Amino acid sequence: MPEVYMNQFLFVDLSSRTSASVPVPDWLKLDFVGGKGFGAKLLYDLCPANADPLGPDNPLMFMTGPLTSTSAPSMRACVVTKSPATNLFLDSYFGGRFGPEIKYAGYDGIIIMGQATEPVYLWVTDKKVEFRSADKIWGQDAIESNHAIKADLNQFQARVVTIGQAGEKQGKLSMITCEYNRQAGRGGAGAVMGSKNLKGIAVKGHAVVRVSDPDKFKEACATAFQEIKESPACAELTEFGTSSAVAYSEDMGTLPNRNYLDQTFVGADKIGEKAQQQHLFLGKAACFGCPIRCSQMGAVRTGKHAHFITDTVEYETAAMLGANLDISDVRALARLNRMCDEYGLDTISIGSVVAFAFEAIEKGVLEPPPDVDLTFGSIAGAQYLIKEIALQDSPLGKLLALGVRGASREIGMESTDYAIQVKGLELPGFAPRGSPGMGLAYMTADRGACHQRGFMVGYELGGEPFNGEPVDPDALEGKAEMLRQLQDYLAGTDALVKCDFGAMGVTPETYGQLYTAATGQEAGSDFFSSLGERIWNQTRLFNLREGMTYEDEQLPNRLLKEVVPTGPQKGKVLSKPDMDFLRDDYYRVRGWDDKGRPLPQTTEGLGLTSENKFKLPSTKK
Amino acid sequence: MRPKIFIKTNFDLCSGCELCCLACSEKFFNGYNPHLSAIRIDHGEENLYHFPVVCQQCDNPYCANVCPKKAIERDPQTGALVVNPDECIGCNLCNRYCPIDMAGVGPEVNYSIKCDLCNGAPKCVDACPTGALETISL
CATH class of the missing domain: 1.10.569.10 (Aldehyde Ferredoxin Oxidoreductase Protein, subunit A, domain 2)
Structure with a gap:
């Protein structure tokens, strides 16, 4: 079975102020690997259909991947929850030092349910959890409260995440602040934390993270460092x-x-x-x-x-x-x-x-x-x-x-x-008129308009070749397939959890070698793409269950009707017929029906119809 | 006896990545955790500064002085103060009297872990991508 994992999730129920270690099932490690994969499956299984994102039933999860905390370069962790901004799947990634610390404390992830009656923060260390009053910290900003929690614990080597006042007020633009200058920024995860009366989480641990094959792992790390150095x-x-x-x-x-x-x-x-x-x-x-x-x-x-x-x-x-x-x-x-x-x-x-x-x-x-x-x-x-x-x-x-x-x-x-x-x-800061593939990426990204689920603009306007070939920005044919490939690979490597910047240097082969050396599991050449496709369909099933339809997957009228007035893209617009064509083509290459619903053979082929379901223990007092 | 080599730290170049700590914990524990390493990075002012802290291999080493088993001895080749795990009884007095927390009993082992300069080729220096750590030979 896969190694490198800590094999436990920390489950915290804020309503009953209880916590438990929950085993990570082998099937979850094999089929979903970590990070986004764990989050996609767990959110589907743990969040009741149509749950209020700001209610007690919405899980707030901090997930690591198999390479988080090791010496594999440039790894991160992610927050997964149901977004109060979109009412859909949300994954938000953060670097810094908090993610690795979750593993050093003995866990592959933290799953937080319920709502505390009073403001609290959590102190997690070596499989011990304390619920501590945040009365004096509530109202402080995200950076002040980080310092205040460390001072309260007298633990300056602890790693801390917090919310600021925006999260306390449950605004839909609020984020979770991970020390320092790193944030789970998008989609309102801070509001979910605020709705739980959870001001912060401090973690410190002394567990050793060990890989399956240390010598091969060192070799793969050396290759990855060299690739980054040469990029x-x-x-x-x-x-x-x-x-x-x-x-x-x-x-x-x-x-x-x-x-x-x-x-x-x-x-x-x-x-x-x-x-x-x-x-x-x-x-x-x-x-x-x-x-x-x-x-x-x-x-x-x-x-x-x-x-x-x-x-x-x-x-x-x-x-x-x-x-x-x-x-x-x-x-x-x-x-x-x-x-x-x-x-x-x-x-x-x-x-x-x-x-x-x-x-x-x-x-x-x-x-x-x-x-x-x-x-x-x-x-x-x-x-x-x-x-x-x-x-x-x-x-x-x-x-x-x-x-x-x-x-x-x-x-x-x-x-x-x-x-x-x-x-x-x-929408983020890459305006898509002139880059129809980027428009499609914004339309179809699982968490809403996101540039990190397929950066088509880099190929369409940035001059980057795709599979060795130049890309015609105005062409529509083939763009859906191109985006599908990008989305799948990114979702697959977001299970590790890779950083988008490290991935500018580290090659798919090297990520595969790192994964294999760390876990002991083989990874063929299409490993990340097929893993990513499974994850992408899993988040799709969640979004459809929560009421998203194909009609939600469209761009605002400004981008469809108003031409760019000046500059290099002057005169460009993304026409509705063009974007409808791209969306239809995208559903087709994904193996979804014309309303964007995965066909039975698609979900079956990806193993998403299995009866494996992740469950948490009961926490009734 | 002064050590023949020492690790010079250049905090102005340190990015706080802790790859040094990972290399060190890999050496001692065959695994990863920066808290278990014999080098530490103190992060200051919201990451504006990072201070690598390394064992000074002191002339007047309190860690060795307080050791009841005399289990911390000077390596004649490198001059490093090295723990003999067979002699160390894990009392952790070295940790208590080192003012910069550079020695102490780790988890999973019952003896003290401290910097031994890796026989003269420190792995932390090798792992540093910025030049914040340098091996200086005297």
Whole structure:
């Protein structure tokens, strides 16, 4: 049976304040491997159909993979839960040092059910769990509370995740903050944690993680390190983090501006790597076990926003809080980023919802409060809205904390046309007009509009060849199949749990060797793709059960009807017939029916009709 | 006797990745856990700084001085202070009197773990991708 696993999940029931170790079944390790795979199967089995994402029945899970915590480079862990933003499957990945610590404490994952009656935090160490009062910490921001928990425990080597005020208030844009500068950002996982009255989790453990074949594992690690070392993309991340993607995106014409009205930004140079290097960067930080060290740590040390510590203003943040809001002051941008990190808000979704609010006010369909400038380019306006959304002290804050889909439904007046989201998740910072495959990726990603489930834009506009062949951006034929392959491979390696940046260097063969040496299980050349296909269909079954239909898989009208006004993609639009064609073709290549439902032979072929079901012990007092 | 080699730490280059700790725990435990390694990284100021902490192989080694079995002895080749697992009784006094927590009894073993400079070729230095650890020969 597979090795390297700790073979236990930690199950915590906050309602009864009990915990238990639950064995990890062999079939789960073999069929779903870890990370996203574990999360996909467990969410399907443990979350009752149509459960309220913010109710006690929704599991909140922190899942590791077989390579998390080992010396395999650049591994992460993930949060899986039912999203309050989409009411669908949510997986959100984080680096840092919390994921490995779960394994050192003796577990492959943490499954949290129920709701505490009072604010608590968990202290998990070497298979011991304490429920500790968070009364004094509730109300603190995500970073303060991390320090407060360590101080309360007198454990400064513990690894801690927390929520900020946004998660406490259960806003749909709230995230879980993993130390430091790493977040399970998307889809409102922070609100799920807040709904459980769970302020934080601290973990420290002394278990040894051992692989099946240490010599082969060392060899595979050496290969992986060498591949990262030789990768120009990884070298770029070492040098600049993701900040240099601002120029990359601006060159392609995919940098969103003014709520996705345009796809180019005159201030791009002022928020990219050169500006960040000049005004922010000081040194580098790495996630646990990662040679890339993409974090460019620094501080805002001059100007009116000084002084505070900041990581790289990541591409997504620069795109969504900078370009999309027409803000080009890099220090102010770092300030907005810091506010989101403190309150515990996803900068991607915040950039979208603030832009949506600016536009709705501009169009006169949303009433602005007096004395605040809520127009594009207003730093003070963005700061104001971020605070209002986090704390929900005003009707405007409450409205926008619903996310753009929820807010636009409340406002009406055709505002859904420029609510830039799919299935309730705001689009990230690669604007897709001119890249139909990217449009399809946003439409079909399991967690809603996500760029990390198939980065088609890199092939369609970035010039990257696919299987050695150049890709015609305007072609529709073959794009669905291409996306299917990308989604499957990524889902398969998200079971390990790989980091997208490490994967720019590490090859599929080497991931296979790492997996085999760690677990003792063979991995053929299509191992990750077929694993990913199983996982992708499992999350599909969950989403369909929770009420998603094919009609939810479409882009907002702005992207379907309004042409890009300027820049490299000037004149481009993603037409509805084209996108319908791509969606139909995608369902076909997936083995789904014309409504996007997996056909019986598809689920049977993937082993998803087996009777294996994961169960938790009863926790009734 | 001064050690003939020592590990120089350059905190300004340290990214806090702890690959050094993983290499060290691999050596001692044939597995992975940075808390069990004989090198530690202290992360400061929200990851703005990372400080590698290594055994100083002291001239006046409190760990060896307090050992009731004299189980920590100087290696004549490298000058490192090395635990003899056959002599060590696992009392953990070395841990109690080392001010920087560089020696102590690990789980699964009943003897103290401390840096022995890997016979002169420290694995932590090999594993460091940034140059934050250097082996200096005197």
